[in-house]
Amino acid sequence: MAIHVRPDDGLHLQSIASLFGAASKIVTVTGAGISTNAGIPDFRSKNGVYSLGHRHLFHFSVLSNPEMRPRFYNGITKMRRDSKHADPTRTHRFILGLRDAGKLVRHYTQNIDCLEEKVGLSTDLHKGAGNRSRFKKYRSRHIRDYHRVHYEPQPQDRGVDCVLLHGSLRDLRCPKCLGTCSWDECDREAETLAGQEPPCPRCIDISDVRTVKGLRATSIGALRPDIVLYDEQDPWADMVSAIVRRDMLLRPDVLLIMGTSLRTHGVKRLVKDFAKVIHKRAGKVVFVNLTEPAESWDGVFDYWVDWDCDAWVRDLIDRRPELCSPTDLIDLTGEGEHMKVMASYGYDRRQGSSQDNPIDLTLS
Secondary structure, three states: EEEOOOOHHHHHHHHEEEEEEEEEEEEEEEOOHHHHHHHOOOOOOOOOHHHHOOOHHHHHHHEEEEEEHHHHHHHHHHHHHHOOOOOOOHHHOOOOOOHHOOOEEEEEHHHHHHHOHHHHOOOOOOOOOOOOOHOOOOOOOOOOOOOOOOOOOOOOOOOEEEEEOEEEEEEEEEEOOOEEEEEOOOOHHHHHHOOOOEHHHHHHHHHHHHHHHOOOOOOOOOOOEEEEEOOOOOHHHHHHHHHHHHHOOOOOOOEEEEEOOOOOOOHHHHHHHHHHHHHOOEEEEEEEEOOOOHHHOOOOEEEEEEHHHHHHHHHHHHHHHHHHHHHOOOOOOOOOHHHHHHOOOOEEEEOOOOOOOOOOOOOO
């Protein structure tokens, strides 16, 4: 059974912080809970999307139901608008910090809101898994000037940072030709908001070329959001599986799961497979969520942190400032929240150095 860690459990919170400080290869898996503080509702909580009666809109059968399709397109478009205006949370920036620290093997997310891209994580599956060179240890000098931290350049071939397990709201996809196109062009957003299905421009071009040659015109596909619905086959499943297999061969030492109830079959399997690999080398699995894990997860999770994701991340950064992303750590104005964290470690921004206890950003 997982150790139940509450916000006032300083001993175990420190143990987890030490675990992350020592880890060199971390895999993260997240769900809608990491985006709720950005104003995007989750699905299964009391005020989530499902509580509003919209569960059926996310099942694959909605696309073959002429009465439900307009509601689907309208609802998804509204969700996309909310996501476009949302800012990444502290948890999103923390994941970026793990990448910049050279500790992140891969980030896997069930979210479709694209906040990972806003924070600077790449989501292009065509980049593949990358190579192991991205885990070379690097050093950073002690902080002498709060606006200058010396990081060695990171390897360029690190592959895709974030795997979108359920697709995203960034583009529209044609199920006929599998081409994608921008949602923001040709008034497509206005069409989908009105419950309409925009025609695929690539299919139109292919058909037009054929008719010019005197050939029979081909059918035109209807664009749909580039997301994976329940009971639907993922068109990118082979690419995702190849990346997962590569990451398991790297033998990660920590698996961090945040903001998800882990109800979907594919994500359950992903988490359990990674947990087996990690436990074989005495690694740990940390689950951060306000909902207690089911008994079926006994033996899979080592820690259950019963806390809001952003609040836990803030506590973790307080304990291990080197896990903070350079974006959060370096504040040219000197007014950022991180300065309070650094001050607690003896940093004096007036002097530009840590007087009593300089922060060593050397990674283990």
